[in-house]
Structures are given as C-alpha cells and as structure tokens.
Amino acid sequence: MTGRFPIEDVTPAVSGGRYPAKAVVGELVPVSAVSYREGHHALGVNVVWRGPDGAIQAFTRMTPGEPGLDKWHGAIRPDEVGRWTFTVEAFDDPYRTWRDAVVKKIGAGQSAEELANDLAEGADVLDLATKIVPAEDEDRVRDAAAALRDTEKSLFSRVTPALDLEELLWHNPVRQLVTTTRSFAIWVDRQRALYSSWYEFFPRSEGAEIGPDATPIKHGNFRTAIDRLPAVAAMGFNVVYLPPIHPIGRINRKGRNNTLIARPEDVGSPWAIGSDEGGHDAIHPELGTLEDFIAFRERAEELGMEIALDLALQVAPDHPWVKQFPKFFTTKADGTIAYAENPPKKYQDIYPINWDNDYRTLRDEVHRVVMHWVDNGVKIFRVDNPHTKAVNFWQWLIPKVKETNPDVLFLAEAFTRPAMMNGLGKIGFTQSYTYFTWRTTAAEMKEYMQQLLTSIDWMRPNFWPNTPDILHESLQNGGPPMFKIRAVLASMLTPSWGLYSGYELFEHVPRPGAEEYIDNEKFELKPRDWAAAERAGRSLAPYLTKLNRVRNDNPALHWLRNLRFHEIDNGALLCFSKRDPETGNTVLVICSFDSSNVQWGNTTLDMPALGLEWHDRFTVVDQITGASYEWGQYNAVRIDPFVEPAHVFVVQAR
Structure with a gap:
C-alpha cells in the first residue's frame, strides 16, 4: 500500500496474497x-473488482462493521470462470465530512450567517459531484449546489436538497487523496467446484459374475456398468467417481484381502497401475475400449452427471514407465527399484514416483496424460494421495491445465497433516477430503466445522462417510441408524459430499483389526444385487435420494459460508442452519450422534441467523417425514434413531 491512509488486514488474501483465494x-x-484516518474527517473505503479479462467489473462501496473497530465490509458475486482480482481503496470523502458537520451545527442552533463558509464549501463539493454522478442525476446535484448558494432561501430550504443526496453520493462519492492496496487474486470456478454429490463405484463389478471363493467368472466393463448409471442418477448424485480404469500390473499382484500371493485368476488392485497392456493413458482391456469409455461418459452426461477419474501417480513394476523413464523412480543400493512402504505396511505391487531425478520430463509426461483424458471429456480428477507427491509439481500442473481448460476440477484425497491439506488447497486443489469420518461427537463436529470455515477461502471440504479404504468403527457397530446419521451430516453440513457404493446396502463388516472392509473390492470383483435389496426394503437408496433432493431444492445448502450453529442442551445433538440471503431459503437441521438411544433436547435458536426477529413464530417442515411444527426461539426436540435420527427442516416464516 502507498498513499495517504492505512489499509490493513485485507481479506480474502491467502497467505498474505501469495495464492489466489477461491470462489465459484x-x-x-x-x-x-x-x-482509519486521523481526526474527524470522513473516510470512505471501496473495493474495485476486475474480471478475467482485466476490465473493471464493479465498484463496491464498503460499509463499516462494528463501531470502533475500523473494519470495512463489501461483497461481490462473480459471474465468470477465471482469475479475478480486486483492490481496496481508501479515500477522503468531503461530502460526508461536510454533511456530518452541517447536521451537527444546525442541531446546535447555528444560523445561516454562522454557516456561510460551510454552505459555500458544500456547494463546491457538489460541483465536483456533478461530474461523477450518473447523467440522469446531474441536474438534481446541480440544483442542490445552487440552493446552498441561494441566500434568499431559508436555511432549511438551502441545505435540505444537499442533505438528501446522501444515498446517491454514497454510491457515487467524491473521492480525494485516494489510497490503493496491491492487487489480490481470486480464482473463480464453476459451481460444481463447491456444490457436488459424488458416488464411487467400480465398473468392473457391475455385470460381473463370481464363483465359489470369489473366483471371477465374468469381468464387468463399461458397457455393463452403463446399466448402473440410471440408479445413481435417480439417487440425485451428479458426479460418478471411478477408481483407476487402467491396465493392472501382474508383477507382485496382490490377492484377495491384500494377500501377498495372488491366484492366477485374481484381478488385482486398480491402483497398481500399468502393465505391458499400457499405462495411465490406457484402459484395462477387460473394461473395454476408449470408445466404450466415451459411451459410458456420454450416458452419464445424458443423465445429468459428470465422470471423475482417479489420478494415481504411482505404477506397477511392469508399467511402461519403468523401462521408458527409469529415472522416475528410486533405485536402491542393490540396483532394484524401491516399492512403496508405509511401515509396517508394504506395497510390493506399487512403485512410488521420485520427484527429484528427472522432474521436467516427469511433469511433462503427467501433463500429457491428464490432457489425454481432458481431451476425451473428463473435467474432474480425484487425485490419489497428493500429499505424497511434490507440492511444487501440483502448483505447476493445476494452473497449467487450467490455462486451456479452466473448468477442470481436482479433488485432493489427502488424509494427512493439517498444514499439508491446507497447503494443497492454497496451491490449486479445488476440493479436499477431510477428517469428517473421525469426528464422531457433536462437539467434535462443531469444532471441526468452525475450523473449516476459517479456511474457506482456500480449502473446500468434501465429506465422505466411507471409502473403499475406510470403514469407520461407527459404521461397523452403529447399525442402520448410524448410516443415516453420517449421510445427513455429510450432505447437510457441506455443499460437497460423496460415498462409496455398498453404503446403501449397509455394508459394515471389517477386516479383523482394520478400519476397512473385509473382502475388499479393491482386490476382487464385488457384484451386488441392488434390485433384490430394494425389493426386500434393505436399501438406503430411498433415504439418500431424499437427502439429495433436499439439497437440490434448497439453495441454502449450496453454500458453506452461511453455516451457523445454534445452542441445544444435549451433547448428543447438533443443531445448525443455512440461509440463502438472495432467496431467503433457510434450512435448519437437528441431528443425533447416538444411533442406539432416544435423545431429547431444548433449542435456543439464533433467530437473526434464520432471517427472523427474536420474538417471531414460524413453521418448520421436516423434509424427511413431511411433518410440520410451529416453533419459536425455544423448542423441545425428541429424536428416536430407529424412527428418524435427524430433523431436516425448511423454515417458513408466518
């Protein structure tokens, strides 16, 4: 900042403006x-926004916040994908200075004679204003200046026209001694970057057949998996995420349940990428051809969904890169290539990438692979373990892709340290997996959400109750009510959420001593009889459909900045709301964390957060059951998890 007035603590400014903030x-x-400024003269503050083309899009006058803190607030609603910038400006506001002084002096009883200089100075300010206001208002401002100079009129008649210009000259101020900050950047994505509902499934399991001891008889493929897409769309999901679809290595292939020795018929882990059939730009032959994949993607798009592909930068020992680019890997003292380890775990079927041996060749090759899939219609990538790759690589790759394809999105699967998760968000990842799975009490969840709200300008959370790798103890032991509870929390707390298939069938049996599924689909085909489960009433699909319909129908749930918590006197219950200021749509949720017992609670609602006065009465309509209640600030709530473990209310003012 250079200029007459201090301007400090500008937000959003990620790491002091080093990285762009995020918006959609x-x-x-x-x-x-x-x-702030010295003395009693009025200070004005505004923000100037420039769109991706560099042209000024808006001049927004900022308003002061809590008295005495000198903090100013403004807002913008960007309407285009790309890199936006803004500057904050502070200026001397002679009209407000004049107006405040004249109002006080007249209130103190001063006469026109005593105010002669003030009236003359005000007229001079309005002369300047005539050159600033819209053309249709020029005569009004000019007449007000003339009135101030007209000594034949009463004091009241002379000052009133000028005083009535307050709103006009708030939005079109006379600005003097303007001080400007440096430029700050905001990367604006398409809306799906913030609001999305993900569904993960393995195409190879859809249409597959298995025999005794999970022996594969028939491998599913893109053509058979197309049949699953209408059911996914009917549940309201808009992103279909596919684990890696590439050839799977044969050397050191893992068997069922991650055993070290695979049977000849075992299909292996899709994350052990590459064989003599191809690498990251190839499709597993048993899944089909590129044309089959495109047909699958096009059918998903017809149903209103996008395909997200897994980007896992690791290879099987027989991946083409091992021979073509040996410097991509770490060679041990005995001349062998190091496989992946996370002691005591060993992954003999995977070679990790070394990011320091041949960086430029490596980055260009990965960029080529990503653009191959972008050119074939993929606009979303779920990135496997990005925290185990060089951060500066992502800082190069993501902007490089967005140079030509700004609508491409990247989800970071990074269950790791907070600094790394936040850092990946800062350098460009669109969304991130989170610690949601391990926040299992109302107090923990509230605290965690409040932490996430502080990082909203750079890290967008995506909540997943389960993944192929993660089956939390709460789902192992909580029964069907816990599956509902975790789905409600994931889908209502954040605009983006997702789940791994099998969740709707209440799959909950773990591998002994592990936080993951027994007979894990990562290592075997797992066909499911979806229709039989629905016929028998053993499917959560209708409930998930309701949750996604509520999300779709209520714009309040499309945002994260609007999350507010409300007091409730039972630690097993969480009460929160979201309100869309543009439409007035308001959703109020009360969810139990106890899947085994009835819980009672008494709310103390923050009424202004609901768009209501403290004394208002209003109607809440439960979007799950259809029941309605007349409520106020204080309300008693009973939640029976075996009936419904949560209320998802839409607030209707009287």
Missing part, C-alpha cells in the same frame, strides 16, 4: 479490510 460463479464473496 454466483457465490457472494465477502471482502474486508481495516482502514
């Missing part, structure tokens, strides 16, 4: 800054 098209992005 249509999102109301708040901007704030601290600015």
